[in-house]
Amino acid sequence: MMAKKVLVKGVEAIALGALEGGCQCYFGYPITPQNEIPEIMAIELPKRGGVFLQAESETSAINMVLGASAVGARVMTSSSSPGISLMSEGFSYLIALELPCVVVNVMRGGPGLGGIEASQGDYFQAVKAPGHGDGRFLVLAPYSCSEAYQLTAKAFELADKYRNPVMILSDAILGQMKEPLLLKSLKIKTYPKEDWALTGAMGRPSRVIKSLFLDSKELAERNLRLKRKYRAMEKEIRYEAIFSGEERVIAVAFGSIARICKEAVLNLREKGYEVGFFRPITLFPFPGKALLNMAERSLGKVSLVVFELNCGQMIEDVKLSLCGKAEAISRYYPPSILPFPEDIEKELKKCLKSSGFPKV
Amino acid sequence: MRLEVILSGFGGQGILFAGNLLALCGMYQRYQVTFLPVYGPEMRGGTCHCTVILSDKEIASPLVLEPGYLILLNLPSFIKFMPRLKKGGLALVNSDLVKKEEITNFEELIKGKRVIFLPMNTLAEEVGAPQALNMCALGAFNGCLEIFSESTFKKALKEMLFPSKAHLFESNLKAYQRGFQEVKKIVKD
Numbered sequence: 001m002m003a004k005k006v007l008v009k010g011v012e013a014i015a016l017g018a019l020e021g022g023c024q025c026y027f028g029y030p031i032t033p034q035n036e037i038p039e040i041m042a043i044e045l046p047k048r049g050g051v052f053l054q055a056e057s058e059t060s061a062i063n064m065v066l067g068a069s070a071v072g073a074r075v076m077t078s079s080s081s082p083g084i085s086l087m088s089e090g091f092s093y094l095i096a097l098e099l100p101c102v103v104v105n106v107m108r109g110g111p112g113l114g115g116i117e118a119s120q121g122d123y124f125q126a127v128k129a130p131g132h133g134d135g136r137f138l139v140l141a142p143y144s145c146s147e148a149y150q151l152t153a154k155a156f157e158l159a160d161k162y163r164n165p166v167m168i169l170s171d172a173i174l175g176q177m178k179e180p181l182l183l184k185s186l187k188i189k190t191y192p193k194e195d196w197a198l199t200g201a202m203g204r205p206s207r208v209i210k211s212l213f214l215d216s217k218e219l220a221e222r223n224l225r226l227k228r229k230y231r232a233m234e235k236e237i238r239y240e241a242i243f244s245g246e247e248r249v250i251a252v253a254f255g256s257i258a259r260i261c262k263e264a265v266l267n268l269r270e271k272g273y274e275v276g277f278f279r280p281i282t283l284f285p286f287p288g289k290a291l292l293n294m295a296e297r298s299l300g301k302v303s304l305v306v307f308e309l310n311c312g313q314m315i316e317d318v319k320l321s322l323c324g325k326a327e328a329i330s331r332y333y334p335p336s337i338l339p340f341p342e343d344i345e346k347e348l349k350k351c352l353k354s355s356g357f358p359k360v
Numbered sequence: 361m362r363l364e365v366i367l368s369g370f371g372g373q374g375i376l377f378a379g380n381l382l383a384l385c386g387m388y389q390r391y392q393v394t395f396l397p398v399y400g401p402e403m404r405g406g407t408c409h410c411t412v413i414l415s416d417k418e419i420a421s422p423l424v425l426e427p428g429y430l431i432l433l434n435l436p437s438f439i440k441f442m443p444r445l446k447k448g449g450l451a452l453v454n455s456d457l458v459k460k461e462e463i464t465n466f467e468e469l470i471k472g473k474r475v476i477f478l479p480m481n482t483l484a485e486e487v488g489a490p491q492a493l494n495m496c497a498l499g500a501f502n503g504c505l506e507i508f509s510e511s512t513f514k515k516a517l518k519e520m521l522f523p524s525k526a527h528l529f530e531s532n533l534k535a536y537q538r539g540f541q542e543v544k545k546i547v548k549d
Contacts, residue, residue, distance in 0.1 A: 007384050007393070177422050178380065178395040180387045263421035340425035 092131025109335025288321030499539025
């Protein structure tokens with residue numbers, strides 16, 4: 001049967017992807033600009049024998065997620081920046097207990113209540129410290145409706161595979177923009193949960209899932225194990241690159257602003273400018289090696305310009321990745337200052353000029 | 361083929377509905393499309409706009425600085441977006457709410473650009489669907505460009521109307537047809 005094509009918002013694509021990924025339970029609390037996700041889940045999950053529950057707060061929602069995950073369900077929640085902050089205690093426990101789940105953050109401007117305009121201000125929170133303690137999320141950043149659909153479905157597989165929360169990091173532009181989406185059926189793997197889920201101890205010794213380790217040796221081992229797990233996640237690294245080795249300036253961006261950058265880069269390349277494009281799709285683990293390779297291939301004669309809808313966050317990961325082998329420049333846009341492709345073109349041309357490699 | 365349109369008007373004039381419908385018609389005509397609504401305080405009153413792109417290639421940026429086409433249903437929209445219209449671009453303007461004589465720098469704003477004035481409110485009222493001026497505008501727009509067929513429009517409109525609004529199908533279609541025919545009197549090619 002031919003897959004159906006629909007015109008949907010980014011957030012709707014996320015919800016449809018979650019259903020395709022086998023999501024069984026959704027717990028959440030409404031917040032703009034992601035309310036279409038709970039709306040779709042409220043309609044669809046009961047039909048499929050799943051559970052939709054609107055919690056009384058984000059704090060409750062994330063603890064419901066924890067409970068459902070502990071008994072082995074495929075579970076998700078979604079929110080936007082301020083709501084995500086409220087969930088952060090729960091995030092830390094989910095990581096500590098090695099419980100899989102999918103968390104969607106459709107970012108809006110901050111700090112505080114901020115606004116409802118697009119922002120990428122939660123980059124650090126997502127990739128460095130979703131909660132207290134030394135824990136990480138696997139973070140995926142789609143940049144179109146079809147990628148949102150595919151990555152969200154895949155997120156359920158990755159969460160189960162690593163027994164770790166996976167975050168879909170989107171923003172208000174990607175969330176509210178409509179694009180055609182082909183509803184392809186996807187092959188999403190499942191992993192057995194019988195050996196760890198709390199399913200009742202009938203016929204087997206009882207299990208305890210806990211995060212308190214007062215024995216310091218035990219806690220250290222726990223942390224090292226998590227560290228090894230994050231290392232193993234590097235297999236999942238994804239990115240998109242337009243780079244042949246000749247480029248002198250590369251635009252680096254993720255999410256909505258990556259689309260604006262890509263347009264600018266393609267326009268400039270058509271005019272003969274030596275500019276490239278790099279888009280991390282996994283934000284954690286970060287595709288730093290690919291960036292370093294690009295710097296080495298161009299013998300350090302390349303400048304990377306990092307465009308972000310915040311005051312400069314991913315630039316730090318780019319700089320760390322480059323190990324000083326190439327220059328990295330930050331171009332940042334706080335909420336409500338949204339550049340057009342023409343603005344990005346201007347910035348890239350400026351960088352080409354100052355790097356001493358004029359137009360061909 | 362690449363077509364960039366900004367639709368703008370008062371909240372309540374059906375700007376987002378018309379933009380969404382245009383994108384859906386484009387999708388049914390097998391184009392790549394993006395529909396980007398403003399997502400800010402505009403939605404809660406004031407002037408509201410959206411950007412629609414139709415292309416036969418992949419669309420990267422959903423944002424457009426200088427669109428080739430404008431559909432402007434009120435005066436603030438005219439003032440705001442005319443300066444951004446590409447040279448040689450076409451603006452379809454609601455003459456019921458945009459009066460040349462009220463715009464001090466009118467000649468300067470339209471220099472090097474094509475402008476078609478149509479009384480969208482009046483046309484919609486004439487077919488007995490005063491709320492469907494957005495469909496008049498969309499009909500006029502398609503009358504200029506003929507991007508999609510009327511059967512595509514019908515299919516898309518049917519899909520867009522919630523079951524509770526399904527009875528509005530005919531009046532919306534009439535408004536669309538009226539806009540289409542009216543613009544044909546002006547654009548004869």
